[in-house]
Amino acid sequence: MASTDNKTLLRQKAMAARAEIRGHQRQVATARAAHHAFNRLKYTSGVVGLYEAFRDEIHPGEIAERLAQSGRKLALPSTPKIGQPLIFRAWAPGDPLVLGRMKIPEPSPEAEEVHPQVLLVPPVAFDRRGYRIGYGAGFYDRTIPQLRAMHPVFTLGYAFACQEVDHLPAEHHDVPLDAIATENEIITISGR
Structure with missing residues (x-):
């Protein structure tokens, strides 16, 4: 099976597992994951x-x-045009947001552009080597190297434990995470 087909199946499986976490279970899992992530x-x-x-x-x-x-x-x-890295803009809880290109809330285009030293990254699926897949547009795989060309960047994946898979096919452009926070633990990637 081709790597792209395998990623598609792994993405579908992880998204289905994530969708099953609802209600009180989701609230508890999110609070526990937030605790782990904040502590890291x-x-x-x-x-x-x-x-x-x-x-x-x-x-x-x-x-x-x-x-x-x-x-x-x-x-x-x-969210930039497809094929471009993400642009980060200063934001604080309570600041107004506008709907972006993909109907995801984002800061106003007038907000200050910044270059984060830390990224909280939402994988669709991940493995214990730190590899992740998203929705397939490659935004983080372009953004992380661009930021790292400016300064060190620590990347923390943030997901539910059910999104973990045994092994993701890694391609030359895939950028592994430094650590991953779930409701169960912090997974530290050896060598990162």
Whole structure:
């Protein structure tokens, strides 16, 4: 089976598993994952690039609130044209958002452009080597190297444990994460 076909099947399986987490179970799992993620992110420095949850991704709202309360500067991405890296703009909880190209809320185009040193990344599926797949547009695989050309960047995947797969096919352009936070644990990627 070709790598693209395999990724498609793994993506569908992970999205189906993620969709099954609902109601109270989702609230508890999200709170536990946020606790793990915040405890890892408090040892980082610099602007934290977050995301607005799309479809039924785990929502980073609690992390955003806790980071803002601790004085961290935050940013959200603006979705560029396909084939381009994400553009991060300064944002804080409560700031107004506009609907972007993919109908995902994002900061106003007038908000200051920033270059985060930390990224919270929402994988659709991930493995313990730190590889992830998203929806297939490659935004993070273009954005992370661009930011790392400016300064060090720590990447933390943020997902439900059910999104883990045994092995993702890795291609030359795939950028592994440094760690992954789920409701069960922080997975630290060896060698990263």
